[in-house]
Amino acid sequence: MITLYGAMASRAHRVVWMLNELGVSFEHEPTSFQDGSTRRPEFLAVNPNGRVPVLVDGDFPLFESLAINLYLAKKHGGPLAPADLREDALATQWSFWVVTEVEKPLLFTSANRKLFAEAARNEEEAQMALAKLDRPFKVLDAHLADRPHLLGERFTVADLNVATVMDLAPQSGVSLTAWPRVDEWLQRCLSRPAAADWKSVSFSIPRPPTPLGVLRMFL
Ligand SMILES: N[C@@H](CCC(=O)N[C@@H](CS)C(=O)NCC(=O)O)C(=O)O
Incomplete structure:
Protein backbone atom coordinates (compact mmCIF):
# COMPACT_ATOMS: atom_id res chain seq x y z
CA MET A 1 0.00 0.00 0.00
CA ILE A 2 1.22 3.46 -0.93
CA THR A 3 0.38 6.48 1.24
CA LEU A 4 1.09 10.01 0.06
CA TYR A 5 1.16 12.80 2.62
CA GLY A 6 0.61 16.36 1.46
CA ALA A 7 -2.29 18.58 0.42
CA MET A 8 -2.84 19.15 -3.30
CA ALA A 9 -1.91 22.80 -2.72
CA SER A 10 1.68 21.78 -2.00
CA ARG A 11 4.49 20.03 -3.83
CA ALA A 12 2.52 16.81 -3.22
CA HIS A 13 0.65 17.63 -6.45
CA ARG A 14 3.83 16.62 -8.30
CA VAL A 15 3.53 13.10 -6.94
CA VAL A 16 -0.23 12.93 -7.49
CA TRP A 17 0.41 13.68 -11.16
CA MET A 18 2.96 10.87 -11.34
CA LEU A 19 0.73 8.36 -9.53
CA ASN A 20 -2.12 9.28 -11.90
CA GLU A 21 0.14 8.80 -14.93
CA LEU A 22 1.11 5.36 -13.67
CA GLY A 23 -2.46 4.44 -12.70
CA VAL A 24 -1.21 3.40 -9.26
CA SER A 25 -3.76 3.51 -6.46
CA PHE A 26 -2.77 5.20 -3.24
CA GLU A 27 -4.10 6.52 0.01
CA HIS A 28 -3.96 10.29 0.21
CA GLU A 29 -3.35 12.04 3.55
CA PRO A 30 -3.80 15.70 2.54
CA THR A 31 -1.53 17.03 5.30
CA SER A 32 -1.43 20.83 5.24
CA PHE A 33 1.90 22.59 5.54
CA GLN A 34 0.24 25.78 6.76
CA ASP A 35 -1.62 24.67 9.90
CA GLY A 36 1.16 23.10 11.96
CA SER A 37 0.38 19.51 10.92
CA THR A 38 3.89 18.95 9.57
CA ARG A 39 5.34 19.84 12.99
CA ARG A 40 3.41 17.16 14.87
CA PRO A 41 5.47 14.29 16.31
CA GLU A 42 3.46 11.69 14.33
CA PHE A 43 4.32 13.48 11.08
CA LEU A 44 7.95 14.11 12.04
CA ALA A 45 8.28 10.37 12.64
CA VAL A 46 7.45 9.87 8.94
CA ASN A 47 9.46 12.83 7.61
CA PRO A 48 11.88 14.41 10.09
CA ASN A 49 12.19 17.41 7.73
CA GLY A 50 8.65 18.38 8.65
CA ARG A 51 7.74 18.95 5.01
CA VAL A 52 5.38 17.50 2.46
CA PRO A 53 5.28 15.51 0.33
CA VAL A 54 6.42 12.26 1.78
CA LEU A 55 5.47 8.91 0.30
CA VAL A 56 5.35 5.67 2.25
CA ASP A 57 5.48 2.57 0.09
CA GLY A 58 4.82 -0.31 2.48
CA ASP A 59 7.56 0.10 5.06
CA PHE A 60 9.64 2.44 2.87
CA PRO A 61 9.29 6.19 3.52
CA LEU A 62 10.72 8.59 0.95
CA PHE A 63 10.86 12.39 0.94
CA GLU A 64 11.73 14.91 -1.82
CA SER A 65 9.00 15.22 -4.45
CA LEU A 66 11.17 14.71 -7.52
CA ALA A 67 13.12 11.81 -5.97
CA ILE A 68 9.77 10.18 -5.17
CA ASN A 69 8.75 10.52 -8.83
CA LEU A 70 12.02 9.02 -10.07
CA TYR A 71 11.51 6.11 -7.67
CA LEU A 72 7.91 5.55 -8.79
CA ALA A 73 8.83 5.69 -12.48
CA LYS A 74 11.61 3.16 -12.05
CA LYS A 75 9.56 0.92 -9.79
CA HIS A 76 6.57 0.75 -12.13
CA GLY A 77 8.43 0.90 -15.45
CA GLY A 78 6.70 1.60 -18.75
CA PRO A 79 7.29 4.55 -21.08
CA LEU A 80 7.68 7.11 -18.29
CA ALA A 81 10.66 5.29 -16.81
CA PRO A 82 14.25 5.71 -18.03
CA ALA A 83 14.96 2.99 -20.59
CA ASP A 84 18.69 2.71 -19.85
CA SER A 200 -7.95 23.72 -10.52
CA VAL A 201 -6.02 24.13 -7.24
CA SER A 202 -5.32 27.64 -6.11
CA PHE A 203 -3.42 28.67 -3.00
CA SER A 204 -1.67 31.57 -1.38
CA ILE A 205 1.27 32.03 0.95
CA PRO A 206 1.65 34.75 3.57
CA ARG A 207 4.50 37.19 3.01
CA PRO A 208 6.89 37.04 5.99
CA PRO A 209 6.68 40.35 7.86
CA THR A 210 10.39 41.26 7.62
CA PRO A 211 12.89 41.35 4.72
CA LEU A 212 14.96 38.81 6.63
CA GLY A 213 11.92 36.54 6.83
CA VAL A 214 11.48 36.81 3.06
CA LEU A 215 15.15 35.91 2.57
CA ARG A 216 14.76 32.94 4.90
CA MET A 217 11.74 31.72 2.94
CA PHE A 218 13.46 31.79 -0.43
CA LEU A 219 17.07 30.96 0.38
N1 LIG B 1 12.45 19.94 -1.71
C1 LIG B 1 11.23 19.51 -1.07
C2 LIG B 1 10.49 20.73 -0.59
C3 LIG B 1 9.31 20.36 0.26
C4 LIG B 1 8.62 21.60 0.81
O1 LIG B 1 9.22 22.66 1.01
N2 LIG B 1 7.32 21.47 1.06
C5 LIG B 1 6.57 22.56 1.63
C6 LIG B 1 5.15 22.54 1.05
S1 LIG B 1 5.11 22.72 -0.69
C7 LIG B 1 6.44 22.34 3.12
O2 LIG B 1 6.16 21.26 3.56
N3 LIG B 1 6.66 23.39 3.90
C8 LIG B 1 6.48 23.33 5.32
C9 LIG B 1 7.66 23.88 6.05
O3 LIG B 1 8.65 24.23 5.41
O4 LIG B 1 7.59 23.93 7.26
C10 LIG B 1 10.40 18.67 -2.05
O5 LIG B 1 10.44 18.98 -3.26
O6 LIG B 1 9.72 17.73 -1.65
Missing part, protein backbone atom coordinates in the same frame (compact mmCIF):
# COMPACT_ATOMS: atom_id res chain seq x y z
CA LEU A 85 21.50 4.14 -17.74
CA ARG A 86 21.88 7.25 -19.91
CA GLU A 87 18.20 8.09 -19.76
CA ASP A 88 18.32 7.50 -16.03
CA ALA A 89 21.25 9.93 -15.74
CA LEU A 90 19.47 12.51 -17.89
CA ALA A 91 16.23 12.23 -15.89
CA THR A 92 18.30 12.82 -12.74
CA GLN A 93 20.15 15.69 -14.42
CA TRP A 94 16.95 17.51 -15.43
CA SER A 95 15.35 16.92 -12.03
CA PHE A 96 18.35 18.37 -10.17
CA TRP A 97 18.56 21.16 -12.73
CA VAL A 98 15.01 22.30 -12.24
CA VAL A 99 15.21 22.38 -8.45
CA THR A 100 18.59 24.10 -8.33
CA GLU A 101 18.33 26.49 -11.30
CA VAL A 102 14.63 27.23 -11.60
CA GLU A 103 12.50 26.44 -8.55
CA LYS A 104 13.47 29.20 -6.08
CA PRO A 105 13.50 32.18 -8.50
CA LEU A 106 10.28 30.98 -10.12
CA LEU A 107 8.59 30.58 -6.76
CA PHE A 108 9.81 34.03 -5.74
CA THR A 109 8.46 35.51 -8.97
CA SER A 110 5.15 33.72 -8.46
CA ALA A 111 4.93 34.88 -4.87
CA ASN A 112 5.27 38.47 -6.01
CA ARG A 113 2.82 38.07 -8.89
CA LYS A 114 0.14 35.91 -7.30
CA LEU A 115 0.83 33.86 -4.18
CA PHE A 116 1.29 36.76 -1.76
CA ALA A 117 -1.74 38.91 -0.99
CA GLU A 118 -1.99 41.73 -3.52
CA ALA A 119 -0.78 44.43 -1.12
CA ALA A 120 2.30 42.37 -0.20
CA ARG A 121 3.53 41.86 -3.79
CA ASN A 122 6.59 43.64 -5.08
CA GLU A 123 7.05 43.79 -8.86
CA GLU A 124 10.70 44.80 -8.51
CA GLU A 125 11.40 41.56 -6.66
CA ALA A 126 9.47 39.65 -9.32
CA GLN A 127 11.58 41.22 -12.09
CA MET A 128 14.81 40.49 -10.23
CA ALA A 129 13.92 36.81 -9.82
CA LEU A 130 12.67 36.61 -13.40
CA ALA A 131 16.03 37.88 -14.65
CA LYS A 132 17.68 34.87 -12.99
CA LEU A 133 15.44 32.56 -14.98
CA ASP A 134 16.56 33.81 -18.38
CA ARG A 135 19.64 31.56 -18.49
CA PRO A 136 17.97 28.24 -17.54
CA PHE A 137 14.90 29.00 -19.68
CA LYS A 138 17.17 29.65 -22.70
CA VAL A 139 18.90 26.32 -22.06
CA LEU A 140 15.58 24.49 -21.97
CA ASP A 141 14.29 26.30 -25.05
CA ALA A 142 17.42 25.36 -27.02
CA HIS A 143 17.23 21.75 -25.82
CA LEU A 144 13.66 21.48 -27.10
CA ALA A 145 14.62 22.82 -30.55
CA ASP A 146 15.10 19.37 -32.03
CA ARG A 147 13.11 17.08 -29.76
CA PRO A 148 9.53 17.22 -28.47
CA HIS A 149 10.44 15.97 -24.99
CA LEU A 150 13.44 16.20 -22.69
CA LEU A 151 14.71 12.70 -23.42
CA GLY A 152 13.60 12.64 -27.05
CA GLU A 153 10.37 11.40 -28.57
CA ARG A 154 8.34 10.31 -25.56
CA PHE A 155 7.00 11.95 -22.38
CA THR A 156 8.97 10.66 -19.39
CA VAL A 157 9.53 11.31 -15.71
CA ALA A 158 12.07 13.96 -16.77
CA ASP A 159 9.32 16.00 -18.47
CA LEU A 160 6.95 15.44 -15.58
CA ASN A 161 9.48 16.54 -12.94
CA VAL A 162 10.52 19.66 -14.84
CA ALA A 163 6.93 20.55 -15.79
CA THR A 164 5.72 20.24 -12.18
CA VAL A 165 8.11 23.02 -11.24
CA MET A 166 7.60 25.09 -14.39
CA ASP A 167 3.81 24.97 -13.92
CA LEU A 168 4.15 27.86 -11.47
CA ALA A 169 4.77 30.10 -14.48
CA PRO A 170 1.35 29.99 -16.18
CA GLN A 171 -0.37 29.81 -12.80
CA SER A 172 1.29 33.02 -11.67
CA GLY A 173 1.23 35.33 -14.63
CA VAL A 174 4.79 34.59 -15.75
CA SER A 175 4.70 34.69 -19.53
CA LEU A 176 6.88 32.18 -21.36
CA THR A 177 6.42 33.70 -24.82
CA ALA A 178 10.10 34.71 -24.89
CA TRP A 179 10.91 30.98 -24.80
CA PRO A 180 8.33 29.66 -27.26
CA ARG A 181 9.46 26.04 -27.28
CA VAL A 182 9.32 25.92 -23.49
CA ASP A 183 5.86 27.47 -23.64
CA GLU A 184 4.58 24.88 -26.14
CA TRP A 185 6.23 21.95 -24.37
CA LEU A 186 4.80 23.02 -21.00
CA GLN A 187 1.30 23.38 -22.41
CA ARG A 188 1.61 19.90 -23.94
CA CYS A 189 2.74 18.44 -20.61
CA LEU A 190 0.06 20.20 -18.58
CA SER A 191 -2.70 19.14 -20.96
CA ARG A 192 -2.11 15.48 -20.10
CA PRO A 193 -5.22 14.09 -18.39
CA ALA A 194 -3.15 12.92 -15.40
CA ALA A 195 -2.20 16.54 -14.66
CA ALA A 196 -5.81 17.72 -14.52
CA ASP A 197 -6.27 17.49 -10.72
CA TRP A 198 -3.69 20.18 -10.14
CA LYS A 199 -4.87 22.80 -12.54
